[in-house]
Amino acid sequence: MTRDQIFEFFRRLAEANPSPETELEFGNVYQLLVAVTLSAQATDVGVNKATRKLFQIVKTPQDMLDLGEEGLKEHIKTIGLFNSKARNVMAMAEILVREHGGEVPADRDLLTALPGVGRKTANVVLNCAFGAETFAVDTHIFRVGNRTGLAKGKTPLAVEKQLERKVPGPFRVGAHHWLILHGRYVCKARTPECWHCGVVDLCGYKAKVLEKGAMPAGAKKAVAVKKESKA
Missing domain, CATH: 1.10.340.30 (Hypothetical protein; domain 2)
Known part of the structure; x- marks a missing residue:
């Protein structure tokens, strides 16, 4: 992603959810x-x-x-x-x-x-x-960062370092919440729900799933290879 694309990526996520929070419940x-x-x-x-x-x-x-x-x-x-x-x-x-x-x-x-x-x-x-500008890279953020092209890295720390370098100032505190929620509910592991993704046009993922119920291109290829091996 370019610098302008990254800004627009977070701008849209922020517009859809202005005050992102962890889904864990706590009192202090x-x-x-x-x-x-x-x-x-x-x-x-x-x-x-x-x-x-x-x-x-x-x-x-x-x-x-x-x-x-x-x-x-x-x-x-x-x-x-x-x-x-x-x-x-x-x-x-x-x-x-x-x-x-x-x-x-x-x-x-x-x-x-x-x-x-x-x-x-x-x-x-x-x-x-x-309120620190930190990026807690879990499996969701690791996947979203690599899949979209936002922050590529072979390890969680590498992705974290990319986010530290690339995330624009206005979005740094909320960034990891937006990315976790996006990965949890839209950019899912098995089948990303690109058909209702608000940043799909900014995403570098080639095997986009643009129709509900469809299968990612990578999964289609895996199924085809499996069928051939059985034959």
């Missing part, structure tokens, strides 16, 4: 950190179902320590990898109380030093809680 910065940590390899919907009751009683790291690991597991047992996530969340709470006065630090290095917190989680917290 600590709850956001916990929710994002739990969301690894899980859906936001699944995390929200598990944390609604949890967050009624856990509002601070000390509350989490008072609940205890087994108590936490009872709340999050429907989430994948809940045992290891529970251990990380408890260890995180202990460090936050001991080293940060129970507060979540607004610093990427300090966040990624916490158990279970990687760069993506830190970027989400910095963006959603502190």
Whole structure:
């Protein structure tokens, strides 16, 4: 994409959704950190179902320590990898109380030093809680960045660096939300719904699916090859 195309890309996404937000539910910065940590390899919907009751009683790291690991597991047992996530969340709470006065630090290095917190989680917290211009590259953003030509890269970090360099000033805080939502509901993994995409004319994806119910060109080719191999 050219610089002008990138500006127009985000301008349209912003016009359609002026105030994008994470779909994770939380009441404060600590709850956001916990929710994002739990969301690894899980859906936001699944995390929200598990944390609604949890967050009624856990509002601070000390509350989490008072609940205890087994108590936490009872709340999050429907989430994948809940045992290891529970251990990380408890260890995180202990460090936050001991080293940060129970507060979540607004610093990427300090966040990624916490158990279970990687760069993506830190970027989400910095963006959603502190308004930082960070780009949390998950599977949706990685796919949209590469598929559209907006930000190509072989790794999430490479895509993040491209976004840092290319996203125009007015859209930097909301960019990762727009891209996640676009990937989740329009530019889907198996069949991108190009027929109702508001930025389809700016997209560099060659195998566009312009009719509902159609199959991407790449998928058609794969089916044809499979049929030939069986024959």
